[in-house]
Amino acid sequence: MSKRDEERRSSIFTRRALLLGASQLGLFGFLGFRLQKLQLEEGERYATLAEENRVSTRLLAPPRGRVLDRAGRVIAANDLNWRVLLTAEQTQDVSATLETLSRILPMTEAERARIERDVRRRRRFVPVVLREFLSWEEMAKIEVNAPDLPGISVDVGTTRFYPYTEHLAHVVGYVAPPAERDIDGDPLLGLPGIRVGRAGIERHHDRLLRGRAGTVQMEVNAVGRVIRELDRREGVRGQDLQISIDAELQKVVRERIEEGTSVVVMDARNGEVLAMASQPGFDPNLFSSGISNAQWREWTRNRATPLINKTTNGLYAPGSTFKMIVGLAALEAKTVTPGERVFCPGHYDLGDSRFHCHNRYGHGSQDLRGALKYSCDVYFYEVAKRTGIDRIAAMARRFGLGVDLEIELPGTRAGLVPTRQWRIDQGKPWNLGDTVVHGIGQGFYQMTPLALATMTARLATGRAVQPHLTRALDGRAQRGIRAEDWPSLAIPERDLRLVREGMWAVVNEEGGTGKTGKIPGHLGVLAGKTGSVQVRRVSREQRERGFRVENQPREWRPHALFVAFAPYDNPQYAISVVVEHGTSGSGAAAPLARDVMVEVMTRLRPPPSTPPAAPTAPAAPQANGTPPARTTEAPRSPQQRAEGARPPAAGAVGAAGGVDGGGR
Structure with missing residues (x-):
């Protein structure tokens, strides 16, 4: 190879080396710039996103405010609500578990169909409510038979209770699950088991009686399964309401x-x-547990109009x-x-x-x-x-x-x-x-x-x-008018x-x-x-x-x-x-x-x-x-x-x- 050919080849190699070096330098410069931007300028945002992927914040329903008469007697209170839940991932055979449970809590075909539909729609680790408003005897039977009921658990919440039953029904009103027309942007209404006022004082003062939701922070894995509870802040109870009725x-x-x-x-x-x-x-307590079709027909067909x-x-x-x-x-x-x-x-x-x-x-x-x-x-x-x-x-x-x-x-x-x-x-x-x-x-x-x-x-x-x-809200007199x-x-x-x-x-x-x-x-x-x-x-x-x-x-x-x-x-x-x-x-x-x-x-x-x-x-x-x-x-x-x-x-x-x- 002549000296000229060797110089030509050396020149080509040098140019290629410079181009490669420049490319590498540009690439590493871009990576450095991007790394600096991610770590220094956007580091806090991505850290927050990472934390949100790890921590799930959920709302807690607050207790509803009580209603009192002029003498301080409770005429609308909150009572314990025992309910039975099913977690599908904790049982190998959902149908067999439901069959065993039905010997303790008889279930209709409509209930079975609703439960199986909810199980299919939700992730297997998300609990499904099987039935609410269990009696003490029903709750005790489930707890005693717990070893034979894999995936079944008993939870406790609250329900509205009216001790004066029909005597104050027309004045106090009643609560029921929120309908689509009730949704007003309050995330509290999306919680399971929440109730809103549908008539009477319960409806007029619903927002004040409803209270503000609490929060609980849960650590979850990549698929959303709860690992442990990190923090809990209870909700703000609804305001107590005193009315003028004796x-x-x-x-x-x-x-x-x-x-x-x-x-x-x-x-x-x-x-x-x-x-x-x-x-x-009428008895407003029936609305808390759910009105049967037969009961509703009886009320609406009654010429004496008990709901009015x-x-x-x-x-x-x-x-x-x-x-x-x-x-x-x-x-x-x-x-x-x-x-x-x-x-x-x-x-x-x-x-x-x-x-x-x-x-x-x-x-x-x-x-x-x-x-x-x-x-x-x-x-x-x-x-x-x-x-x-x-x-x-x-x-x-x-x-x-x-x-x-x-x-x-x-x-x-x-x-x-x-x-x-x-x-x-x-x-x-x-x-x-x-x-x-x-x-x-x-x-x-x-x-x-x-x-x-x-x-x-x-x-x-x-x-x-x-x-x-209305006489008072949370003990503060509303009308002391002479x-x-x-x-x-x-x-x-x-x-x-x-x-x-x-x-x-x-x-x-x-x-x-x-x-x-x-x-x-x-x-x-x-x-x-x-x-x-x-x-x-x-x-x-x-x-x-x-x-x-x-x-x-x-x-x-x-x-x-x-x-x-x-x-x-x-x-x-x-x-x-x-x-x-x-x-x-x-x-x-x-x-x-x-x-x-x-x-x-x-x-x-x-x-x-x-x-x-x-x-x-x-x-x-x-x-x-x-x-x-x-x-x-x-x-x-x-x-x-x-x-x-x-x-x-x-x-x-x-x-x-x-x-x-x-x-x-």
Whole structure:
């Protein structure tokens, strides 16, 4: 090889060596730069990712807050919930294990299919819940037979428990597993066994009662199997809630009422609801463990609607309990004066229509006080015609009727107080006859027992008292409101006093329609108003044949109502009672209201040292043509006067409701 060839080869080798060296230098430089970036700039992030691959953080469900009554009694608590789990990787034959377990806990084919489906869908080391709410005996049997049940274990959680069962079901509500519509971004709702409020107070205060989730950090391997627990932080318990209901009073009230009856008792001074009871009810504990299809069908097919809280969702015409509102509207509009009298012959003619009073013999000449005492329909027919439906409706809304009362019970209905425009919007005219019928609280009116109790509390205090249930959250008082803190209704005290005197006469004067509601004198004096609401119209032919509602089938009889407050001289409590198809307020509703009010005042209020004096009656009339003195008993028919017989009690003759009268 010549010298030139050798130099050429050497030159080629040198260039290749330089290229290779440069490539190696560039590669090692890039690796060094990348290593520096990974270790110094992104080292912390990758260390965190590595830790997350090793450590699994899981949420822990917190205990749900308790619900207490006004005396501190627990009415919604947390009880132990024993449940049985299956870990598939700990047994060689899942089917054989389930077969052995079924000899201890009988399982349906549907349960077996659900369990096998869950086992297939999950990793073998993830436990599957086989059954919850085990009894102590069932849990003990599983533990005793543990050697023969590979992969089976017993776990303990909590479940909601309601010690007063159906007595407070409509108020407290119940909890159930969250549905898809309940998912609101809270990761707590994704935990197994979590429950959310579905009705009542449980639903309204669900977020506060729910609490905040805790966390547990578990060391896991590459496939997610738990190696050991590293750290645990318990969740924050839900807040305890105290409500205004007295649980023992509620229990007593519900035990005294029958199917189709509703009772609401309020503190007239601050709006606290003391009792809110209706029949029938349901056991909310059944929702915690799961409602069977048979039980659900039984509830939903029951015509008495046990799942419905009739005190807030039952809608009724108020009947004669509405007459105080009509009277106040007329006084404010000056369409009637306090002493002005209207003659009642037992009926009221308007055009070719005749509207009957509940007393076919009439009440004679009556002013507002006497018309309330005897529940004279003719007086209020005339007063309503003069005043007009829109003025009456405006007064009704000031007393909490036909408006949203915003009580802490989801789904509470506002009811209906009709106006002329409301009827026009339906494409129908409002007639003068409609106004007359609505003057005695019938027609299109729809009101709840809660609204009637609110109306009565406002009549007693003259203030816009608002009903509510929440007293305290975690021991912090929410409402310590006094009566004077509520805004005034801006109604002259003279007008309110006149209406209250009429309510006093209903119960405490001879001939009043509510004598059966009188309470023992050592507890004070009760003032109230009876009402009955016809559910079927009585025809002229039936009336002429001597129609009596007492002889009709129960579902044809009028609803019975009574509203009252006590003590008269210093109102503290207001009550409303509705008895479906109870025939008359004086016969069915007033005695029940009396018994409940006695229970309320005995439990919650010390009796006064001396009974309060009765309201002063107006002076006797003069002989110069001024209005005659009000009588103390219902007027007599001509035949009764001739025979010297005592007149029947107001409302003892005739039918109640509609154009046929509704005063009892």
